[in-house]
Amino acid sequence: MIASNYQVPHSLETEQSVIGSLLIDPNSDNAQRVFSVLKPEDFYGTHHKIIFEKMRSMASKHQPIDILTVSDGLKATGSEGATGGLGYLAEIAKNTPSAANVIHYSKKIKEYASERYAIEKINEATRLLIEPSTLSFGEKMEFVQKLVTDASENGVTGRKSGLKNMAELLPEWFEGVENMFNNPDQFIGLKTGIKPLDDMLAPKFVVRGSLFVIGARPKMGKTTVLTEMAKNVSDDGMTVALFSMEMSNQQLVERMVSQKSGLNSDMFYGGTEDDFEWALLGKAISDLSEKPNIWVDDTAGMTLEHIQSECRKLKRKVGKIGFIGVDYLTLMKAGKADRNDIAYGEITKGLKQLAKELDTTVVLLTQLNRKLEDRTNKRPMPSDSRDTGQIEQDCDYWMGIYKDSVYNDKADKTLTELIVRLNRHGKAGTAFVDQKGLCLFDTDKTHAMARADMATANRNTPNHKDF
Incomplete structure (x- = not known):
């Protein structure tokens, strides 16, 4: 298990920089790439998850994105209090000098998310070995290897095992269809x-x-x-x-x-x-x-x-x-x-x-x-x-x-x-x-x-x- 003097990998400042960049320049190619690559669960801060999910939803519907429209969207869903609302969005945008490095920041967020997922799988493997069960040692090790493979695969592709909602899968599927049209030999x-x-x-x-x-x-x-x-x-x-x-x-x-x-x-x-x-x-x-x-x-x-x-x-x-x-x-x-x-x-x-x-x-x-x-x-x-x-x-x-x-x-x-x-x-x-x-x-x-x-x-x- 994680020692108390260590923090789970994350950076709230990097998450703020991504959200701020998207508020400053939401229509750029870089912004569209971030919306397609990052997922709300990649963010560590719960308030950042909610904000990014709203912005991503607005982008998919081709709605205008700025401080006011995002604030109104959060208010309409009752999320204004949990996210800091207009004031927090304005502060993030003000403290983000440029949107030029948004791809670099988004990669860091993705890496932190993969590290957290790996820690989750390793903890699961540890519990599997510690807790009493009817499984043989060989069966336990097979599960452990499967958990390590899940963590490794997530670091490369972003995929996670377990139940997923169809609404989450559809954008991913459509992105795959677009990629197949553009790069048929690769897919x-x-x-x-x-x-x-x-x-x-x-x-x-x-x-x-x-x-x-x-x-x-x-x-x-x-x-x-x-x-x-x-x-x-x-x-x-x-x-x-x-x-x-x-x-x-x-x-x-x-x-x-x-x-x-x-x-x-x-x-x-x-x-x-x-x-x-x-x-x-x-x-x-x-x-x-x-x-x-x-x-x-x-x-x-x-x-x-x-x-x-x-x-x-x-x-x-x-x-x-x-x-x-x-x-x-x-x-x-x-x-x-x-x-x-x-x-x-x-x-x-x-x-x-x-x-x-x-x-x-x-x-x-x-x-x-x-x-x-x-x-x-x-x-x-x-x-x-x-x-x-x-x-x-x-x-x-x-x-x-x-x-x-x-x-x-x-x-x-x-x-x-x-x-x-x-x-x-x-x-x-x-x-x-x-x-x-x-x-x-x-x-x-x-x-x-x-x-x-x-x-x-x-x-x-x-x-x-x-x-």
């Missing part, structure tokens, strides 16, 4: 970098705060799709965190280098005398080294709590995570439950909450049931998920991967279907890519559909694989 969802898939998911792409599940049988290329996304997102300058229980860190590095260079990974074992290939390999290693924004973790028997903890630490370290990849669900160490689907359901719920908490996307790979291979049409469905019946409820996107060549000798060897079965934010459909080695390549949809139809037509001819 759209996650682009996977796989063009046919992005074209289908446009214009929202993969909305932040979402759980994106990729399901497939073995040999379909789940991990290839995941690492291709990681490469593309990191190329755009965003941080990626990959958690793999199937592959080691070295194997993940090998895949990333292969995809970055376009080289077949066999070269890394047999070598080459081709100078051009050595040049491609050197450039790929250099590019990945110069952009150290891909983080990997191959911890065995990984738990949901481990992933949550590592991602929260990474978020505090780098500020923003482009996406989090988990390979794959049924290799994770699940908690105790009566049935596997309930245990894994707790993991999918936790990953969905993590995506929302960190304002990112979690891409989760999952193995599908062998039973789907008994069907004539073996293209995957969400219901094919093994021991993970709750996935359909928790995920925002569900995409299956299908290669007909796994089942049909006469099928196109590289054609791969990315089948979006569920999209809570847009349309579903199928995107086509060519999968060659560990790399994905765009392909024309019309041509790809013709190749897929030809493979289907050949399915019942002799010599196809019998699974």
Whole structure:
């Protein structure tokens, strides 16, 4: 708890300077920026909260702002006595020599507000550890990390957890809409970098705060799709965190280098005398080294709590995570439950909450049931998920991967279907890519559909694989 000889971070003089600047020059660009960035609760003084809230409301309604109009507005709401009324407003305006530094003053107010919020969260964490409860130490520490993340996020974005009134959210939402119009690339969802898939998911792409599940049988290329996304997102300058229980860190590095260079990974074992290939390999290693924004973790028997903890630490370290990849669900160490689907359901719920908490996307790979291979049409469905019946409820996107060549000798060897079965934010459909080695390549949809139809037509001819 805060010692008695310390004061909660604040500065009434700085708050007076902001209000005075707004009274002097309420129509400037700087004033409009202050009205959009600061919130009444950012002010420490209760009287300043009330005054700023009134001025902000007047600004949103395009009403004139000066000492008299603000005083009349406070009087009309019965707040004159609590704020000092006309006399206090006149004193503030008189003691503010210029409105030129209003942005600097408003940033200081925002910093003090974030520090107070952090203190509130730390005190809450202290109470959680001190007060008796039925929670285990691990559960308590998870809550503590969540509280620290809330405080850190507030310092960057100004967001606070907890109930919010719709009237408070609407101006924030509209400001976001205006920002999207002015800077569309900055506010759209996650682009996977796989063009046919992005074209289908446009214009929202993969909305932040979402759980994106990729399901497939073995040999379909789940991990290839995941690492291709990681490469593309990191190329755009965003941080990626990959958690793999199937592959080691070295194997993940090998895949990333292969995809970055376009080289077949066999070269890394047999070598080459081709100078051009050595040049491609050197450039790929250099590019990945110069952009150290891909983080990997191959911890065995990984738990949901481990992933949550590592991602929260990474978020505090780098500020923003482009996406989090988990390979794959049924290799994770699940908690105790009566049935596997309930245990894994707790993991999918936790990953969905993590995506929302960190304002990112979690891409989760999952193995599908062998039973789907008994069907004539073996293209995957969400219901094919093994021991993970709750996935359909928790995920925002569900995409299956299908290669007909796994089942049909006469099928196109590289054609791969990315089948979006569920999209809570847009349309579903199928995107086509060519999968060659560990790399994905765009392909024309019309041509790809013709190749897929030809493979289907050949399915019942002799010599196809019998699974």
